[in-house]
Amino acid sequence: MSVKPPFNHLRFAEQIVDFEQRNDGTLILRSPHALRAYPNHFCFHLRRWAAETPNNVFLAERDENDQWQKITYREMLQSVESLGQALLDRGLSSSRPLMVLSENSIDLASLTLAALYAGVPVVPVSPAYSLLSQDLMKIRAIADLVTPGMIYAANAEPYARAIEAIRKEDTTVVISKGTLPGSVQYKNLLQTQPSVALTQAFDRVNPDQVAKILFTSGSTGEPKGVITTHRMLCSNQQSIAQCWPFMEDSPPVILDWLPWSHAFGANHNFNLVLRNGGSLYIDDGKPMPGLIEKTVRNLREISPTLYFNAPRGFDALLPYLERDSSLRDKFFQNLDLIFYASAALPQNLWDRLESASIASRGERVHMVSSWGATETTCTATSVYFTIEKAGVIGLPAPGVEVMLAPSASKMELRVRGPIVTPGYWKRPDLTATAYDEEGFYKIGDAGKLDDQDDPSKGILFDGRVAEDFKLLSGTWVHCGQVRLNAISACTPAIQDVVITGHDRETLGLLVFLNQSACRDIAEDQSLTTAELASNPKVHAFIKKGLQTYNQKHNSNSMRIERFTLLPDTPIIDYGEITDKGYINQNAVIKRRAAVIESMYRDSEDNEFVVNDSPEEDSELSSAKAV
Numbered sequence: 001m002s003v004k005p006p007f008n009h010l011r012f013a014e015q016i017v018d019f020e021q022r023n024d025g026t027l028i029l030r031s032p033h034a035l036r037a038y039p040n041h042f043c044f045h046l047r048r049w050a051a052e053t054p055n056n057v058f059l060a061e062r063d064e065n066d067q068w069q070k071i072t073y074r075e076m077l078q079s080v081e082s083l084g085q086a087l088l089d090r091g092l093s094s095s096r097p098l099m100v101l102s103e104n105s106i107d108l109a110s111l112t113l114a115a116l117y118a119g120v121p122v123v124p125v126s127p128a129y130s131l132l133s134q135d136l137m138k139i140r141a142i143a144d145l146v147t148p149g150m151i152y153a154a155n156a157e158p159y160a161r162a163i164e165a166i167r168k169e170d171t172t173v174v175i176s177k178g179t180l181p182g183s184v185q186y187k188n189l190l191q192t193q194p195s196v197a198l199t200q201a202f203d204r205v206n207p208d209q210v211a212k213i214l215f216t217s218g219s220t221g222e223p224k225g226v227i228t229t230h231r232m233l234c235s236n237q238q239s240i241a242q243c244w245p246f247m248e249d250s251p252p253v254i255l256d257w258l259p260w261s262h263a264f265g266a267n268h269n270f271n272l273v274l275r276n277g278g279s280l281y282i283d284d285g286k287p288m289p290g291l292i293e294k295t296v297r298n299l300r301e302i303s304p305t306l307y308f309n310a311p312r313g314f315d316a317l318l319p320y321l322e323r324d325s326s327l328r329d330k331f332f333q334n335l336d337l338i339f340y341a342s343a344a345l346p347q348n349l350w351d352r353l354e355s356a357s358i359a360s361r362g363e364r365v366h367m368v369s370s371w372g373a374t375e376t377t378c379t380a381t382s383v384y385f386t387i388e389k390a391g392v393i394g395l396p397a398p399g400v401e402v403m404l405a406p407s408a409s410k411m412e413l414r415v416r417g418p419i420v421t422p423g424y425w426k427r428p429d430l431t432a433t434a435y436d437e438e439g440f441y442k443i444g445d446a447g448k449l450d451d452q453d454d455p456s457k458g459i460l461f462d463g464r465v466a467e468d469f470k471l472l473s474g475t476w477v478h479c480g481q482v483r484l485n486a487i488s489a490c491t492p493a494i495q496d497v498v499i500t501g502h503d504r505e506t507l508g509l510l511v512f513l514n515q516s517a518c519r520d521i522a523e524d525q526s527l528t529t530a531e532l533a534s535n536p537k538v539h540a541f542i543k544k545g546l547q548t549y550n551q552k553h554n555s556n557s558m559r560i561e562r563f564t565l566l567p568d569t570p571i572i573d574y575g576e577i578t579d580k581g582y583i584n585q586n587a588v589i590k591r592r593a594a595v596i597e598s599m600y601r602d603s604e605d606n607e608f609v610v611n612d613s614p615e616e617d618s619e620l621s622s623a624k625a626v
Contacts, residue, residue, distance in 0.1 A: 004354075005363045007386060010336055011246040015385040017395045019455045027404040027411070029455060035399030035418070038238035041205045042230050042271070043080070043117040045237075049277040050077035056251070058274070059106050061282040068281070068301075071106050076113070079190060083114030085198045086189040087150065090172050094210060096149025097121035099142075101130050101162060104260050104282050105154050107176045107186050109270070112260070116230075118201045121210045123148060123225075124261040128572050130162035138223050140165060142215055145225060145426055156180045207231035213425045214263060214374050225425030226374045233267060235418040236377040237275040239397035240268075243384035246336065252278035253334070255302045257286050257295065258310070264342055268370075268378040269308050287316035289516055296320045296327065303333040310342040310582075312495070314349050315514070319492075321356050332360040338367050343582050344461055344480060345369070345390040348488040369393055371461060373443050375434070377419040380443075381459060390484075392450055392458045402459070403440050404447055409476040412465050413447045414440035446480075467585045469502040475557045477501060479585060482558060490545035492517035493538065496570075498588045500596050506561035508599050508608070510592060511542060512583070513565060530567035539565060539607075546610045562608045564599045566592075 013033055020028040039045070049056065054074035063069040071079070092098060098115040100108055100122065115122045123146050129139040130153075143166035151171055153159035156178030163173055163180065173183040211230045215223040241247060252273060258265030273280040281302050285295030287310070295317065309317070321328045338353060350367060357365040371393035372380035381402060383394035396402045399418055404411040420441045423431030435441055446465050451457040463480025470476055479499040487494050492514055500508040518532045519525045521541050532538050542565065550559050570577035575587040589596065599608045 005358055007364050007366055008336065008361075010244075010366055011249065012384040013243050013245065013398075015395070015456055017456045025406045027449075027455075029396050029402045029404070029459070031396045031398045031400060033242055033398040035235060035239055036242065038234040040207045040230065040234070041116075041202065042211060042233045042237075042274075043113060043202070043205075044234075045274050045277075046073070046077055046080065046113060046117070049073040049274075053251075053277055056277065057279045059109055059280050059282065061104075061106050062284050062298075069106065071110075073277070076110065079110045080114045080117050081194040081198060082190050082192045083111055084118035084201070085194045086192040087115060087118050087120050088197055088201060089192065090150060092118075092120045092149040094119075094121060095147065097123050097146055097213065098150050098152065099123040099125060099146060099148035099166075100152045100261075101125050101127060101139075101159050102152070102154040103127050104257075104265070105176070106282070107154060108152070108260065111152055111174070111186075116211055118198060119205045119209060121146075121213055123213045123215075124266065125215065126259065126261040130159050132572050136162055136165050142223055142225070146213055150174060152186075156183070205230060207234070208422075212266075214261070214266075216374055224427065224430060226421050227423055227425055228267070228374075228377065228421065232377040232419050232421065233271060235399055236267065236379055236397075237271050239399050239419070240272060240379055240382065241275065242398045243382040247272075247276045247278075250305070252276055253281075253302070253305045254278065254308065255281040255283050255295075255298055255304050256308055257283035257313070258308060263372070263374045263378040264308070264310075268341075272306075287313040292316045292320075299331050300327060303330055303335070305334050305336050306339060307331075307335060307337075308339045308341070311340055311345045311349060312343070314340065314345070314353060315492070315495070316516075318349065318352050318356070319516075322352070325360075328356055329360050332357050332365060335365050338365055340367070340369050340390075341371070344463075344484055346484050346488045346491070347390050348491045350390040370397075371413075371445070371447075371459075372415070372419075373445075375421045375441055375443065376415050377421075380415045380417075380419065383458065385458070387458065391460050393447065393461045394458050395456070401440070402447075403438075404449075404459075405436075407446070407465050408468070409478075410446040410462055410465055410468065411448055412442070413445045413459075414442050416440045464585070467499075471501055471507075471556060472503060472505050473556060477507060477557050482507065482553075482560070485553065485558075486546065486549060486560060489549035490542045493521060493542050493545070496583045498583060498585050500589065500599070502589075504600060506556075507559060508562035508596065509546070509560055509564070510588060510595065510599075511563055511565050512570060513538070529569060533565040533567040543610060550610060560610055562599050563610060564595060564608050566595070 016032050018030045018032050050073045055072050057070045058073045058076050060068045060070040112122050139162055152174045154176045156175045174186055175183045176186040207230050212228040213225040214228055215225050256269050260266040283295050283298050285291045354364050368383040370379045370382045372378050379397055380400050381394040382397045401416045403414040416439055446462040447459045448462050449455055450460050467479045482499050483497055486497050495514040496512045498510040513532050518538045522535045522537050546560050574591050577583055
């Protein structure tokens, strides 16, 4: 029996938890680690590092010549103070916030911090709402709700259509590159001289003042504006620092693509770097064909100490690490830990990452995660101890209480503490229903103890409460578990799946394909997604994987009887996916109801059926185009 090498040594907090069990089965978990003092104003950290390590690199990005352009902490503070004064001069306030539309950049970071510095709320909007949306419905709804006093976009041309759709006569439009009629150049704002008014504005900021309005994906309707206060930002980073004290040993270095319009990329990753005086290299790549290559190029130059990604990102990166030992060694050279979040990580990806780290360093790099939502700033629970498998989301962070409340066949997770939002921007109706009678935020996710006899082993993520359903037999289907197992059984062909079968007799799968892997399986790099979905080799590969899966999971609530390969990718306008790559099961099922009906329709030659064993399917059959 082989023994895995030990983990690299990191300084974590002590793995302990306080818990309360009620008569109705409810569990309350709390961290015994008291939350230590934190600043009233998140830009305190910028002032601190500008004074203590003024020449250290804070941010870096690729310029037009493909060289790293860097800004130090001193330079950032100077930019922020000039921009902060410019925002005040143009009348920005709590009722006229700064709305930012474009991708991560030094200019975007500078303007964002300037608004926080001056006490002006920031409204970061997913670039997809401007660039990918056909009707611009979501960005119009956001602008109507927040009434921005200023709109920023890095490049004029791609954002012109969205800006013209939402700008008002009294709205200042700021552009870094290109021009729009009536717009202001970003570089001109940098010439503003700070005055005593900016200092006074900074001093007026209090912990409960609105720092950001972060919008959820809006998969069930119009986007909801989550109020994010300075208290939330500051307390959240303080709790993370207490969980991971090793960050005090050396400032973190990260390369990151995750968008600052979401809590993971902004409130967690960006803020973690700033809070701890680290360096963030902005990755101009993404986990998709044509862009993952940029991430690979960046990783050939930058050796991160922490690496954050969504499961889809690791899935895209792993083939490169496995094929190229020099890239792999550069990636793991200084790496302290690998962090995944935003969706559950399939165990096969965990195993491959662990194998790659052992091949490179002869030891395992710590794999960790956390759990939370935009409404909890980002981190409600944290893994700050050794875990051996995917799915563990840790223990409550200092200052946080987590409730596990019985809900149908699951335990619903709820959160209380200084990291929780006070509500939704101008939506008292949504705010009123977001909390239970004890003030816990109802997040909609489910969890369970990893070890029923030892709560300190942590909580396991158990899917979304609303996504589970019953078959006609009355048996509950736990979609999260089926999803992960099905993806692993068909690796690497499947990008994601949606489970079907509500009020039916059997389970089915809607399959989104991993285009790169499926082109390799089909032995044709020119095929489109629709062509891959009807390719006999791809269909046979996935069908065989599902047959093998069924041999291990033969119960009615786990066994997959039917599947179809979808000829397209999830559509953001319909709420099927966020730009972080999280699939919304309910939105996909609603939009693709006709596809599901076709999949379940009986016929003598049903190409959607999964046979009992690989041996029974001797002929290759193509997936029906849908």
